[in-house]
Amino acid sequence: PRPQDAFNPPVDNSNTPFRPKLGHWVRREAAVHPLEAALNDLKYEDKQLEAPEPQLPQGLDETPLTYVDTLDGLKSLAQALSAVREVAVDLEAHSFRSFQGFCCLMQVSTRTADYLVDVIALRSHIGPHLAPMFADTKIVKVLHGSDSDIVWLQRDFGIYVASLFDTGQAARVLAYPSAGLAYLLSHFCSVKADKRWQLADWRVRPLSAEALHYARLDTHYLLYIYDCLKVLPDHLQEEVPERGPATCMGVVLERSRLLCLQRYEKELFSETSYLDAYRRCQEPLTREQLAVFAGLYAWRDRTARERDESTGFVLSRALLVKLAKRAPSNARDLRAVLGKWVPL
Structure with a gap:
């Protein structure tokens, strides 16, 4: 536990x-x-x-x-x-x-x-x-x-x-x-x-x-x-x-x-939060890939909150970009992108 x-x-x-x-x-x-x-x-x-x-x-x-x-x-x-x-x-x-x-x-x-x-x-x-x-x-x-x-x-x-x-x-x-x-x-x-x-x-x-x-x-x-x-x-x-x-x-x-005088602030999710993450990753994505990136980013945030895990534990930034680029459409292709170690 x-x-x-x-x-x-x-x-x-x-x-x-x-x-x-x-x-x-x-x-x-x-x-x-x-x-x-x-x-x-x-x-x-x-x-x-x-x-x-x-x-x-x-x-x-x-x-x-x-x-x-x-x-x-x-x-x-x-x-x-x-x-x-x-x-x-x-x-x-x-x-x-x-x-x-x-x-x-x-x-x-x-x-x-x-x-x-x-x-x-x-x-x-x-x-x-x-x-x-x-x-x-x-x-x-x-x-x-x-x-x-x-x-x-x-x-x-x-x-x-x-x-x-x-x-x-x-x-x-x-x-x-x-x-x-x-x-x-x-x-x-x-x-x-x-x-x-x-x-x-x-x-x-x-x-x-x-x-x-x-x-x-x-x-x-x-x-x-x-x-x-x-x-x-x-x-x-x-x-x-x-x-x-x-x-x-x-x-x-x-x-x-x-x-x-600092105050603690919880990280909050918004519909545009993914844009900051995208700018930091320095990986060019097409409009379609960016849409996948945004959806995955929202899923990762929601899952991390629900399970009380860090977003990096749920899905690393590198895998987030990789999935957005390849956009696997079935379980086999998804496993191929994720590799052997996937926490969730």
């Missing part, structure tokens, strides 16, 4: 606009970002702007690691996080066997402890228990390359983020050779990340010791990297932030604030 088959409430793949999970928010209008007003009026505390001496993290062996997969464990985590001033967060997600994708694991690190949260097992409880911490403007949330994480948190848990510091944005402002986390881990911590796990199937339970180790590394050193990146030069090159101090730190904080 697939994890999403047990989700309660079930995933809504209907061809209608996304309705966020706002049951734990005072403002519950579907089209409203609950933190929009707070983010537009965000003020930074002096401590958030200071650049103290970077605080070296404890070694992995000396740092407690807690795997959270029970409600009591989640409540304990929420209580612990409410008492910190900064927290590092990352997410591992899966998209190939799901129409919209879903989060599988949340990594959380404080200055003294690491946590790995099974957000598949605790999916319906994550928002009510962790949303207050993510929304607290006095707690800095440190994420790396958070563009996707911000909207994934909204999509799956109704969590919205304030007081974000994106270390990827800081690396870009400083014009480092790379803005990737692997580079920052190597540069500041002499740690080499194993890139093989970037394509891992994070739905698998139980997760292997190697997978847990890789996931832990994503946040264990992130607060130290955050400390190092806060020692930003005071001058600006070209960009002037709309809010906050007119410094490189201000640029990073403003970019991070704008990331928090």
Whole structure:
């Protein structure tokens, strides 16, 4: 069985606009970002702007690691996080066997402890228990390359983020050779990340010791990297932030604030959606072939929504074009085009 088959409430793949999970928010209008007003009026505390001496993290062996997969464990985590001033967060997600994708694991690190949260097992409880911490403007949330994480948190848990510091944005402002986390881990911590796990199937339970180790590394050193990146030069090159101090730190904080204002939007199908896909495929089609392409594109979208699979799993773009060009008229010819491996 697939994890999403047990989700309660079930995933809504209907061809209608996304309705966020706002049951734990005072403002519950579907089209409203609950933190929009707070983010537009965000003020930074002096401590958030200071650049103290970077605080070296404890070694992995000396740092407690807690795997959270029970409600009591989640409540304990929420209580612990409410008492910190900064927290590092990352997410591992899966998209190939799901129409919209879903989060599988949340990594959380404080200055003294690491946590790995099974957000598949605790999916319906994550928002009510962790949303207050993510929304607290006095707690800095440190994420790396958070563009996707911000909207994934909204999509799956109704969590919205304030007081974000994106270390990827800081690396870009400083014009480092790379803005990737692997580079920052190597540069500041002499740690080499194993890139093989970037394509891992994070739905698998139980997760292997190697997978847990890789996931832990994503946040264990992130607060130290955050400390190092806060020692930003005071001058600006070209960009002037709309809010906050007119410094490189201000640029990073403003970019991070704008990331928090993103809203998750479900992909919607229309009668002309196939045209965007056709332009991307860069394959010339006749008018008749394009009509076949449009019909197949609509079938693929409908099937993916109904079965909660990605459109690429249902039918790859390459096969979509191939079928449109050949337009097989019987089962034998269809099998010849599709080849040996056909998921559906």
